[in-house]
Amino acid sequence: MTIDPVTLQVIGGALHTIAKEMAYVLYRMSFSSIIRESEDLGAGLFDANFATLCESDNTPLHIGSIPGYLRGIDATMTTPWREGDVVIHNHPYFGASHSPDIAVVVPVFFEGRHVGFAANTAHHVDIGSATPGLIVDIQDIFGEGMLLKAAKLYEGGVRNETLWNYLRDNSRVGRQLQDDLGAQIASAQLGAKRFQELYATYGADTVEAASAELMNYTERMLRQAIAAIPDGDYTAESWLDDDGRNRNVRLPIKVCVRIRGDEAEVDLTGSSPQVPTAFNVPFEGSTKVACYVAFRSLLLDAYTSAVPVPANEGSFRPIKVTAPKGTIFNPIFPTAASARFSQCNRMIDCIIRALSPVLPDKAIAGSSASLSFVAYSGLRKESGDYWVFIEVNEGAYGGRPRSDGPDSIDNLMANTRNNPIEDLGMHLPMICDRYELRDDVECGAGKFRGGIGVVKEQRLLDGGWLTHEAERHTDKPWGLFGGADGAEGRVDIFNHANRDGTTEAQYAKISGVVMKAGDTMAFYSPCGGGYGDPLERPAETVLDDVLDGFCTRAYAERAYGVVISPDHTLDLAATTARRAAMEAAR
Structure with a gap:
């Protein structure tokens, strides 16, 4: 069926608008700050074969992973889809990005036919893991908390009260978990309704033909961009500090990007074997998605592209990802795999570095390419109830071909916003004593300088616990084309009440640290490398x-x-x- 260009554009715009509206409902209705403020979420529509039709403008990892969730649900669900069903799923060995990211999926029916799905994912503050909020040093995925495989929270419109209560009773912040899931359900149900309205307006044949053409168009555009790169094998490597338990044992990351015609392969052979902690990466839900993000960022950037290219399944098709079983990027069940973000970001950093000789006008210098994910927790004095707060701290981009690297911002695969410190002080027994650009290092010189990282000091008023997941304490973000390297990150803990100038330096990854009243964590994010000769600035x-x-x-x-x-x-x-x-x- 041939679709005229105007109808194609209208349906494409409608799909994107539906995804954005789904995301808006989700973060505006949520209660935890990680969703409500940081927008650690994604939402979109998918066809009956699990292909991405549209996605919201939030964290790229969340969106790219949902087809993996859908395939995992299809492999494990024991009853057929019915109208009114709501499925929740988070199993990292069945497509999930990692266990705290719970997907909510609603099937979409039109005139009695199953035509697709409305789905979203969001990071939940606590799912009953061994340490509050975040997991780093744990034996297997069963210590990561509740594992949900294609669990029907609603079946035919009727809520499963047993499962609903189970979710509440197995989280340290059970009511908040339920409330955030409620926001996800509202978002997915709205998406299903809007999808049905689109079908009713234009007809099934037109919507499905337009969706197919939009995906084919995105695929053609990406293939054209790949074909413009000279055929060859392009390599880069780096390392990760440690696995969160075996200190000072570096974990290699090796990336080979093979360009052949209009297709690309990312081969991670030679990267570290899987590790005995949660510092592994689910292959379907995170490793593959990170590679897709890298190519979309380099070749289909929304700001620099001459024409807009829809974000959909077409951007996945030309990319092949290879990671041997039993390695950090493709662990074997039941290896833990919750602390998986920094590895993905560093892999993207390496992909960009590998391709920089043939994409000098698109590549950037080394970014912080990590993630400072920190979980603060404690017991409220009045009630004895748990409070858990998860925060994503900013990093910095490397210098770019035409501008400096942005300062103090989530980078590469991440796209989360900062949590306002006013919100923190209103709801939690914590105070932010310092939040500014780093002034303890000078680095990243170049024609375009590297971005400056953030320093943030968070003080616990009543004490509690702390778990932190980060990277790049031993590896500076690299300069590119003559630019200078950036600076490593660091973490310190000190007591605010008796501060005498001394601090306790910490590893990038720490688990279940006991914090006394007045103890403060100070985080210093890595700074980006410079791009180009500093003498040309x-x-x-x-x-x-x-x-x-x-x-x-x-x-x-x-x-x-x-x-x-x-x-x-x-x-x-x-x-x-x-x-x-x-x-x-x-």
């Missing part, structure tokens, strides 16, 4: 950096060859001489 721009407090006069002269007088004016003659001397010394 305009001297006036370097002066602006100094005036803004991004670097000192000494660093400006040492790294950029820019001489700034004590009264903060530019000494052009001295700068010209200094840069000439630095160039000659090379």
Whole structure:
């Protein structure tokens, strides 16, 4: 069936709008800050064969993983789909991105025929895991909390009260879990309703033909972009600090990107074997999705593309992902696999680095490429009830071909927002004492400098517990095309009431740390690497950096060859001489 261009655009716009509306309902109705404020979620519509038709503009990992959830549900569900069903699912060995990300799926029927699904995923604060909120050092997935395989929370419109109460009774914050699931259900049901309305307006044949053409169009656009890259094997490697238990044992990441015609393969052979903690990555729900995100970011970026390209299943088809069984990117059941984000981000960083020689106008320097995911928890003095707070701290991008790397922002595969410190103080026994750009390092010089990471200090008023998942304490984000490297991250813990200038340095990954009243965690995120020769950065721009407090006069002269007088004016003659001397010394 041939679809005219106008109808195609209208249906494409309608699909995207439905996904955005689903996401809006989800985060506006949720109660936990990780969903309500950070928007750690994704929503979209899918056809009956699990292909992505549209997706919301939230965390890319959530969206790309939902087809894996649907395939996992299909493999494990024991009863047929009925109108009014609501299925919840989070099993990492059956498609889930990791166990705290629970998917809510609603089947969509039109004129008695099953035509697709409305679905979303969101990160839940606590699912009854061994440590509150987050898991790092745990033996297997059974310590990660409740595992749900295609569980029908509603069957034919009737809620399963036994399962509903089970969810409440097996979480430290059971009421909040139920409330957030309620928001997910409302979001998915709205998506199903809007999908049915689209079918009713245009007819099944038109909607399905348009959906197929939109996916084919996205596939064609990505294949064209891949075909423009010279055939070859492009490699990069890095390492992860440790697995959260075996300290100072680095875990290699090796990436080979094979370009053949209009197809690409990401081969992770040679990366670390799976580890005996939760620091592994579910293959279907996270490893593959991270590779899709890398290529979409490089080749189909919404801002830099000449024409808009819909985000749908077509962007997955030209990409093959290879990771040997039993490795960190493809663990074997029942290996734990909850703390899986930093590995994915570093893999994307390596994909970009590998392709930088043939995509210099699209590649960026090394980003923080990690994730600071921290769970604070404790017991309320008045009631004795648990409180659990999960926070995503920002990192920084590397310098880019035409601009500096953005400061203090979630990067690469992540897209979560920061949690307002006012919200924190209103609802939890915590206080944020410091939240600003790092001023303890100077790094990332380049024609376009690397982004500056964040420092955040969070103080527990009544004490409690802390688990933290992060990376890149031993590996600086790399500079690109002559740019300087960035800076590693770090974590300190100190007592605010008796602070004497000393701190307890921590590993990037720590589990179940007991925090006394007044104890403070200070997180310093990695800073991005620079892009291009620092001597090509305009001297006036370097002066602006100094005036803004991004670097000192000494660093400006040492790294950029820019001489700034004590009264903060530019000494052009001295700068010209200094840069000439630095160039000659090379």
